[in-house]
Amino acid sequence: xxxxxxxxxKLLEPIKKLEFPTLKSALVIGGGIAGMQTAVDLADxxxxxxxxxxxxxxxxxxxxxGRFFPTDDCAICIQxxxxxxxxxxxxxxxxxxxxxxxxxxxxxILTNSRVVAIEGAPGEYKVTxxxxxxxxxxxxxxxxxxxxxxxxxEAPDEYNAKLKKRKAxxxxxxxxxxxxxxxxxxxxxxxxxxxxxxxxxxxxxxxGQKSERITLNVGSIIVATGFEEFDSSVxxxxxxxxxxxxITNLELARMIDGFGPTSGEVIRPSNRKPAKKIVFxxxxxxxxxxxxxxxxxxxxxxxxxxxxxxKSAFPEADVAICYIDIRTTGREHEDYYERAREMGIKFIxxxxxxxxxxxETGKLIVDVEDALLHRFLEVDADLVVLAPAMIPSEGTxxxxxxxxxPLLDEDGFFKEYNAKLRPTETTLKGLYICGGATFPKxxxxxxxxAHSAALKAAKFMNNGKIIKDQRTAIxxxxxxxDCTFCPVTCPYGAxxxxxxxxxxxxxxxxxxxxxxxxxxxxxCPLNAIELRHSRPNQMLAQMKALMSINGTSKPLVLAICCxxxxxxxxxxxxxxxxxxxxxxxxxxxxxxxxxxVHQFLEAFKAGAxxxxxxxxxxxxCHYEMGSQNAEKKVELARVLLKEYGIEPERxxxxxxxxxxxxxxxxxxxxxTGKLEKMGSLQSMGGS
Amino acid sequence: xxxxxxxxxxxxxxxxxxxxxxxxETINLxxxxxxxxxxxxxxxxxxRFNPREVIxxxxxxxxxxxxxxxAIWLCCSCFNCDERCPQRVAIALAIYALRNIAFKEGxxxxxxxxxxxxxxxDGRIVKISKFVEKKRPTLGLPSLKPTxxxxxxxxxxxxxxxxxxxxxxxx
Numbered sequence: 001x002x003x004x005x006x007x008x009x010k011l012l013e014p015i016k017k018l019e020f021p022t023l024k025s026a027l028v029i030g031g032g033i034a035g036m037q038t039a040v041d042l043a044d045x046x047x048x049x050x051x052x053x054x055x056x057x058x059x060x061x062x063x064x065x066g067r068f069f070p071t072d073d074c075a076i077c078i079q080x081x082x083x084x085x086x087x088x089x090x091x092x093x094x095x096x097x098x099x100x101x102x103x104x105x106x107x108x109i110l111t112n113s114r115v116v117a118i119e120g121a122p123g124e125y126k127v128t129x130x131x132x133x134x135x136x137x138x139x140x141x142x143x144x145x146x147x148x149x150x151x152x153x154e155a156p157d158e159y160n161a162k163l164k165k166r167k168a169x170x171x172x173x174x175x176x177x178x179x180x181x182x183x184x185x186x187x188x189x190x191x192x193x194x195x196x197x198x199x200x201x202x203x204x205x206x207x208g209q210k211s212e213r214i215t216l217n218v219g220s221i222i223v224a225t226g227f228e229e230f231d232s233s234v235x236x237x238x239x240x241x242x243x244x245x246x247i248t249n250l251e252l253a254r255m256i257d258g259f260g261p262t263s264g265e266v267i268r269p270s271n272r273k274p275a276k277k278i279v280f281x282x283x284x285x286x287x288x289x290x291x292x293x294x295x296x297x298x299x300x301x302x303x304x305x306x307x308x309x310x311k312s313a314f315p316e317a318d319v320a321i322c323y324i325d326i327r328t329t330g331r332e333h334e335d336y337y338e339r340a341r342e343m344g345i346k347f348i349x350x351x352x353x354x355x356x357x358x359x360e361t362g363k364l365i366v367d368v369e370d371a372l373l374h375r376f377l378e379v380d381a382d383l384v385v386l387a388p389a390m391i392p393s394e395g396t397x398x399x400x401x402x403x404x405x406p407l408l409d410e411d412g413f414f415k416e417y418n419a420k421l422r423p424t425e426t427t428l429k430g431l432y433i434c435g436g437a438t439f440p441k442x443x444x445x446x447x448x449x450a451h452s453a454a455l456k457a458a459k460f461m462n463n464g465k466i467i468k469d470q471r472t473a474i475x476x477x478x479x480x481x482d483c484t485f486c487p488v489t490c491p492y493g494a495x496x497x498x499x500x501x502x503x504x505x506x507x508x509x510x511x512x513x514x515x516x517x518x519x520x521x522x523x524c525p526l527n528a529i530e531l532r533h534s535r536p537n538q539m540l541a542q543m544k545a546l547m548s549i550n551g552t553s554k555p556l557v558l559a560i561c562c563x564x565x566x567x568x569x570x571x572x573x574x575x576x577x578x579x580x581x582x583x584x585x586x587x588x589x590x591x592x593x594x595x596x597v598h599q600f601l602e603a604f605k606a607g608a609x610x611x612x613x614x615x616x617x618x619x620x621c622h623y624e625m626g627s628q629n630a631e632k633k634v635e636l637a638r639v640l641l642k643e644y645g646i647e648p649e650r651x652x653x654x655x656x657x658x659x660x661x662x663x664x665x666x667x668x669x670x671x672t673g674k675l676e677k678m679g680s681l682q683s684m685g686g687s
Numbered sequence: 688x689x690x691x692x693x694x695x696x697x698x699x700x701x702x703x704x705x706x707x708x709x710x711x712e713t714i715n716l717x718x719x720x721x722x723x724x725x726x727x728x729x730x731x732x733x734x735r736f737n738p739r740e741v742i743x744x745x746x747x748x749x750x751x752x753x754x755x756x757x758a759i760w761l762c763c764s765c766f767n768c769d770e771r772c773p774q775r776v777a778i779a780l781a782i783y784a785l786r787n788i789a790f791k792e793g794x795x796x797x798x799x800x801x802x803x804x805x806x807x808x809d810g811r812i813v814k815i816s817k818f819v820e821k822k823r824p825t826l827g828l829p830s831l832k833p834t835x836x837x838x839x840x841x842x843x844x845x846x847x848x849x850x851x852x853x854x855x856x857x858x
Contacts, residue, residue: 237771283720283773287718289716289773289774290706290773290775324719324720350724351720351721351725351773352722353722353725353726353767353771354725368721368723368724368725369721369724369737370721371719371724371739373720374737376724376725376730376731376800644757
């Protein structure tokens, strides 16, 4: 072991320290509760913050929810910022419009805006924003409402679940932010009408406004694009599109809201009469392998909250919830379930197969089996409320289209770097995620997430620079064949293909983004990539030294292990004083993803009778794909060994975690035993 | 390395046995939501059959109870349950598999064994009475031709049909 370390050390080279600048400004994408809280946190810490929202008003999905669980307070209530804002006390939570939020000097709020391009590198991102016209000057509008009185154009109000109409010039609620009217450009008649321009006392209406492009230079980006309701109409048997009295929880939330289109009354949209019998259906498109496999996690609580709000406002209402499992796992959540039962809300254990409608009375009939009663029920309902799955938002999909696709999981939500330890980071440095963009969440969890993302972003930008060892990959541009294997394989997006002066392109590594795992080294078909801290000649020298002396009577085995779980499993066998044979010699590499097929052959050539590759679990590789790539290399090498007349069993791969030291020791004993039975390998000298 | 073991069906759990019978389709994902039951036209009329309960019993490994029940023979194969199952459990297919196993092990409802013996004796699953034969011409129907029962028996003897019938005879 010592000898091998010496042989490697002879070939080592000094690793430089690198410095990269980071701008002390951030972009927060999405103005829901996650985005707003992250933005306030970062602004409080002194960073320049840009908060962008695609809708004309802040609040996101939360602003439509009316009330929140488990606090039962308004959805648009936020914590006042700690920054020194005149006339605002920062001790308590307040409605967004009076929170002082908009007066924070270093917080720039852009509504009606979306990201159209993200360029540059971590610390120095260049983001292009498209800001659509509002046609109303935000500084001049005093929200006097004279404009809506004269506006002749009406449209269904989508914010209010189309339960009422709004004018072409409108505001969602009187207490939203910004407290400024907006014009719907798709329906406004502009100069053909312009009645609002004439009545506006402050001359705030500017029909000539155009879309503008804004470029922002920011050090980090926080994605808070949230989630949205799944389109229930695809589940034909629930007739969401056909029957107006089948609605979703979000639509019901608008009815329950006192500011909403029905002033808090729960009605049947078909005839606008009060709904007395209300049936909820849970898991609509969630936990459903035909649509979304995940449990959306908050719908049980939303339905319980709504059922109770209805029941307390209209005690005579008959409310039933059809469920598969009721999930109330958060703090004070079970209390909701308990109170709901106490209030007399009915629970039916069964997922209905169909909703039908009596053509004469227009009443809905929910066809369900109560599994506990073993009875088929046809439950009459005035109103059926679906609890649809929560899925990635339109905003998330738009970001995927402009280059963030690799950061998404199979379900389309943003994927965290590590669910256990780094829930708000991504594999891209300087890009953070929070709130519903990663998975459906309740408000308390969203807040936690938002604060976490702000802290991570602040830490990243704090010094104004990143200091980093140049333990990175380097590409020999003369050999690079621009095959594009490496940029695709790199888990960190650190490799790009750039054109050179001559007529071809080469791959280039960003020293800032490279994590030094070496997966690209193992992938390159031309051996054009090396790691500065683990070059092939260093590895070969180490290998030869380990195989040079055999003080035992047993066959020499080379165990190549990664520096993460695989390596620590080997260490742990030693730490726990487990015995493994002395003929097994351990060599560490950064990640087994670095290994190339010829290196296995070199090990046998150097005198190994057997080779063990010890890596992380294939889905638990610390560098995402390294372990899986190594598995493929081992498979290929075994085929080659067979061709050379060497038993492929002499090469074996093990996927271990730290605590599996015993498994390593056992594998080492088994390998030794197996090799002893096979007998000595003829030298590969000639090959 | 993964070790593949080939166990005898008797050592498998019942749901695994079904998985083999159903070419890899599994009932294990069933979470008892009851969509199949409320979709089932038979279950609503006949309390002896409920697809959710058949699947639950199979999952609990109540092999004999499921195979000897009348329930599995009452499914009308409308496939409503398959269509609407949120876990994509092939319920109707599972019931076919259960019938296959039940039949093999001699759990054959009387009506089916009667059909079977009528088929090999007369070439028809229902015996034609003299009354029916006389009635046909008056309704403008042609008289029935002989069934060619020898040829049919030959076909049946090359399938497992005959063997299964013998099994039924032993019972």
